[in-house]
Amino acid sequence: MIVFKTFLKVLRKNLPIVILYTTILLVFGISNMSTSENNMNFVASKPNIYIVNNDKSDGITKNLIDYISNNTNVINIENNEEKINDALFYRDVNYVIYIPKNYNNDFMAGKNPEIKIKSLNDYGANLTEMLLERYIQVAGIYRKSIIDENELILKINDTLKNDVKVNITSKLDTNSLDKASYYYSFASYSILACLILVICLILSSFNEEKIRKRTIISSTNYKKHNRILLLANFCYAFILWSLYVIVSFILVGKIMFSSYGLLYMLNSFIFTICATTIALLVGSLITNKGAINGIVNVIALGSSFLCGAFVPMELLPDSILKIAHILPTYYFIKTNEILKTLEIVEFNSLKPIFLNMLIIICFSIIFIILSNIVSKKKRKIA
Amino acid sequence: MSNIIEVKNLVKQYKEITAVDNLTFDVKKGEVLGLLGPNGSGKTTAINCILSLLNFNEGSIKIFGKEMNHDSYDLKKDIGVVFQEVSVFDELTVYDNIDYFCGLYISDKNQRKKYVEDAISLVGLNDFKKFYPKKLSGGLLRRLNIACGIAHKPKLIFLDEPTVAVDPQSRNNILDGIKHLRDNGATIVYTTHYMEEVELLCDRIIILDKGKILATGTTDKLKSLANIEEKITIEINELDINYLEKIKEFKNVDDAAYNGNSLVITYKKGKNNLLEIMEYMKKENIKYSKIFSERPTLNDVFLELTGKELRD
Ligand SMILES: Nc1ncnc2c1ncn2[C@@H]1O[C@H](COP(=O)(O)OP(=O)(O)O)[C@@H](O)[C@H]1O
Numbered sequence: 001m002i003v004f005k006t007f008l009k010v011l012r013k014n015l016p017i018v019i020l021y022t023t024i025l026l027v028f029g030i031s032n033m034s035t036s037e038n039n040m041n042f043v044a045s046k047p048n049i050y051i052v053n054n055d056k057s058d059g060i061t062k063n064l065i066d067y068i069s070n071n072t073n074v075i076n077i078e079n080n081e082e083k084i085n086d087a088l089f090y091r092d093v094n095y096v097i098y099i100p101k102n103y104n105n106d107f108m109a110g111k112n113p114e115i116k117i118k119s120l121n122d123y124g125a126n127l128t129e130m131l132l133e134r135y136i137q138v139a140g141i142y143r144k145s146i147i148d149e150n151e152l153i154l155k156i157n158d159t160l161k162n163d164v165k166v167n168i169t170s171k172l173d174t175n176s177l178d179k180a181s182y183y184y185s186f187a188s189y190s191i192l193a194c195l196i197l198v199i200c201l202i203l204s205s206f207n208e209e210k211i212r213k214r215t216i217i218s219s220t221n222y223k224k225h226n227r228i229l230l231l232a233n234f235c236y237a238f239i240l241w242s243l244y245v246i247v248s249f250i251l252v253g254k255i256m257f258s259s260y261g262l263l264y265m266l267n268s269f270i271f272t273i274c275a276t277t278i279a280l281l282v283g284s285l286i287t288n289k290g291a292i293n294g295i296v297n298v299i300a301l302g303s304s305f306l307c308g309a310f311v312p313m314e315l316l317p318d319s320i321l322k323i324a325h326i327l328p329t330y331y332f333i334k335t336n337e338i339l340k341t342l343e344i345v346e347f348n349s350l351k352p353i354f355l356n357m358l359i360i361i362c363f364s365i366i367f368i369i370l371s372n373i374v375s376k377k378k379r380k381i382a
Numbered sequence: 383m384s385n386i387i388e389v390k391n392l393v394k395q396y397k398e399i400t401a402v403d404n405l406t407f408d409v410k411k412g413e414v415l416g417l418l419g420p421n422g423s424g425k426t427t428a429i430n431c432i433l434s435l436l437n438f439n440e441g442s443i444k445i446f447g448k449e450m451n452h453d454s455y456d457l458k459k460d461i462g463v464v465f466q467e468v469s470v471f472d473e474l475t476v477y478d479n480i481d482y483f484c485g486l487y488i489s490d491k492n493q494r495k496k497y498v499e500d501a502i503s504l505v506g507l508n509d510f511k512k513f514y515p516k517k518l519s520g521g522l523l524r525r526l527n528i529a530c531g532i533a534h535k536p537k538l539i540f541l542d543e544p545t546v547a548v549d550p551q552s553r554n555n556i557l558d559g560i561k562h563l564r565d566n567g568a569t570i571v572y573t574t575h576y577m578e579e580v581e582l583l584c585d586r587i588i589i590l591d592k593g594k595i596l597a598t599g600t601t602d603k604l605k606s607l608a609n610i611e612e613k614i615t616i617e618i619n620e621l622d623i624n625y626l627e628k629i630k631e632f633k634n635v636d637d638a639a640y641n642g643n644s645l646v647i648t649y650k651k652g653k654n655n656l657l658e659i660m661e662y663m664k665k666e667n668i669k670y671s672k673i674f675s676e677r678p679t680l681n682d683v684f685l686e687l688t689g690k691e692l693r694d
């Protein structure tokens with residue numbers, strides 16, 4: 001308890017700089033957000049695809065192609081494997097569909113002819129895959145009871161039309177989503193910077209060799225002492241995270257009260273935990289209080305810049321994004337970008353988001369293990 | 383009397399230096415043991431090894447009869463340490479600092495409150511409770527450092543050069559405080575390179591140099607090692623060299639030297655040396671301004687044992 005109390009006292013002594021830092025960064029993030037333009041999100045949200053049609057018949061084949069084309073941008077390229085691969089490589093298309101010969105006839109005959117695909121496995125590709133699977137699923141169900149091809153097509157279209165309607169009504173206005181994503185991505189910088197600053201300031205006091213010596217020789221269990229410090233740091237992190245969430249409710253409440261809001265909160269919560277572990281690691285290594293400001297800049301500013309907290313990821317060169325893959329911030333911001341263009345909140349479309357979260361959690365575990373190793377070493381003074 | 387500390391064959395090497403070289407000694411219950419040695423003789427290193435703050439190369443350490451290692455929390459609760467450098471939080475007030483370090487031992491709030499107040503009065507910081515360390519003078523800081531180390535009323539106290547570079551008032555206050563702790567039954571290990579303090583405080587003394595024990599014993603026993611019985615210093619403005627040679631021939635005189643304006647005569651034995659020399663001066667009509675006789679100091683002992691002065 002005395003450790004917790006002293007943590008607060010040390011924090012209170014540093015309060016002016018902590019408050020200054022927190023408010024400046026928060027205000028900075030908010031003002032940046034309101035100037036972020038409503039870009040052409042709608043176009044960006046339509047995946048680019050290419051269809052290789054080896055079945056020249058009308059009917060189901062044509063209807064399938066029409067359905068997919070209506071919901072995507074079909075790109076014009078030469079029908080040539082090399083060109084198609086190039087287009088995928090340069091990300092000009094997200095998804096390629098190969099409709100096999102005799103698809104129409106085989107399908108009507110009750111078979112399930114295989115449709116080959118090539119995919120970038122990104123958001124656009126997933127969306128296209130969902131459209132494709134949905135069509136085949138719906139068509140498959142009605143085929144059992146409706147034998148007439150024209151009647152079948154009418155029924156399918158009718159069902160899918162309602163689907164799209166549902167989609168459209170559930171879709172939030174992209175402008176607010178944009179804002180929310182921008183706000184949270186920028187928060188990656190603010191949260192990381194504030195946490196490193198505060199945790200390093202406090203830990204550098206507790207870990208200073210002269211203080212550490214007194215702690216080690218005392219009858220307080222050293223591990224327990226460190227665990228309490230850890231807990232205190234996480235409490236601070238939780239308060240900081242709550243602050244950012246509350247402000248987001250004020251700014252984009254409409255989004256925050258939807259299922260998107262939950263995802264933004266979950267994502268930023270996991271990132272905050274990771275940022276805390278980074279700060280703890282840095283704090284356990286730091287010996288010089290004067291170096292803290294520099295370290296905050298290098299780590300928080302550096303990683304946020306590389307990972308697109310200030311400039312949207314689409315605008316960053318590939319080489320920078322490649323480096324960014326080794327930073328947890330990348331996966332946090334990536335998720336915010338996915339959320340920005342996510343049209344349907346369901347398990348399949350959320351898979352990449354959960355994967356990103358898992359990666360961030362793995363990063364956190366690594367950082368915790370590392371700082372544990374450091375603090376074990378520090379049980380002796382030489 | 384039982385042994386509070388037993389150190390056996392302790393060796394601690396840094397890369398090239400052997401800072402503690404095969405140290406063996408005991409500390410008995412209730413005594414004040416002085417570790418006397420010049421800077422760099424290994425006093426701090428020895429204490430850090432005993433406290434398990436440092437890994438050492440060889441040897442064994444028992445405190446209160448039990449093996450000491452880094453998780454001997456039951457032993458640690460009765461040990462208090464005052465480190466050589468001031469070890470406090472800059473962000474906490476005098477009171478909060480003492481409260482925090484005491485709180486690492488004592489979780490009961492009311493008891494701690496009393497203990498902290500006791501420690502504050504012991505070192506005389508009552509008027510400075512709300513001060514931050516940055517606002518304290520060197521002497522007051524040292525007193526705070528002591529209060530932080532002993533507030534939990536330990537049975538065994540290590541004090542590592544607690545009076546280095548403090549003003550005389552703080553120094554007296556600190557020495558009185560230590561006597562008070564001793565009178566309340568604490569066992570104390572006291573390191574210093576000031577021999578006067580050791581003579582004043584310690585029941586037993588260990589003289590260290592280059593990590594080795596040179597001599598152990600009470601002040602009197604150690605002084606007998608100095609190989610001189612008495613030292614007489616006479617302040618004379620001018621002294622003829624012939625007189626000096628004559629004095630050297632005196633029966634009990636070991637050596638005599640004249641430099642600047644003081645004549646120092648050392649005696650190996652004899653009772654009435656002072657009287658003898660005063661009569662000689664009177665007879666030869668040598669004018670002198672001051673004359674005094676001293677028993678040998680621990681510095682003389684150190685000089686005798688190592689050929690160098692304790693203080694640089
Ligand atoms: N961390 C260290 N690394 C290397 N050498 C050290 C270290 N600490 C102390 N020493 C050396 O060990 C010797 C003993 O030092 P110390 O125990 O501090 O002496 P004292 O406390 O008697 O002044 C000195 O020669 C010192 O230079």
Ligand SMILES: [Mg+2]
Nearest residue numbers: 425426466543
């Ligand atoms: Mg020392």
